[in-house]
Amino acid sequence: MTDNPLIDTAKAVRENAHAPYSNFKVGAALRTASGAIHAGCNVENVAYPEGTCAEAGAIAAMAAAGEYGIAEVAVIADSPAPVPPCGGCRQKLKEFAMDGDVKVTMATMDGAIKVMTVSELLPGAFSADHMEKD
Template structure:
C-alpha cells in the first residue's frame, strides 16, 4: 500500500473509531463504525442505530452514506468498516448494494477491528456482477 493510501485509511480508521462507541446498540450490543472518503477528499462517518421495532434500525455504512450526501459528496472513493470480535465485520448485503450506488467496482473496502485494518477488498469482490446505476442508464 502506498504512503498516501496508508494515510487515507488511517484517517478513515480514526473517524470510524471515533463514532463506533457512539453507536446505539442496546439490543445486539454490537457497535459498528464506518467512514467514507468522498470524491472531494472529505471524510464522512456513521454508526449503527438500532430500533425496538427490529429490523428497522440502520447500519453504520448507511449512516456514513447519508452523511456523505448531506455533506455534498456523491461518490465513494474508499470506505472502512470497524467492528469487534474475531470474525471479519463486512458490510451486510443491503449495505453492499447501498455502497454500489455511489462507488465503482474497484473502490477499496477496508475491514478493521480495534487494532487496525484486518483485510481489504474491492467492492467487486464483495458484490460481484452487481446491479447498479449503470444498468438503468440508456
C-alpha cells in the same frame, strides 16, 4: 491511533452507536473524491431490524454534505474477524462508489484488517445499466 484516518474515524464514531439490543457496535467512515471524510454508526430500534447500519449512516452524511462519490471506505467492529458490510449496504456502497475498485477496509478493534474492493464484495451487482432499454 493508526496510520489510516478512515479507520481512526470509524473507530471513534463506533463509540456513538446505539446498539442496546445486539450490543454490536459498528463504525464506518468514507472518503470522497474531495478528500472529505464522512462517518456513521449503527442505530438500532426496538422494532429490530428497523435500525440503520453504520455504512448507511456514513452515506447519508456524505449526501447531506452534497457529495455523492465514494473513493474509499472503512468499517470497524469489535468482532473476532473483520466484518463485511451487509448485503443492503454493499448495494448502497456500489451506488456511490466511484468505480468497482473502491477499497473497503474492514477492521476489528484488535487490529485485524481485511481489504476488498466493492466489486469483490458485490460481484454481478445490479446497476442503472440494467434498467436501460435499447
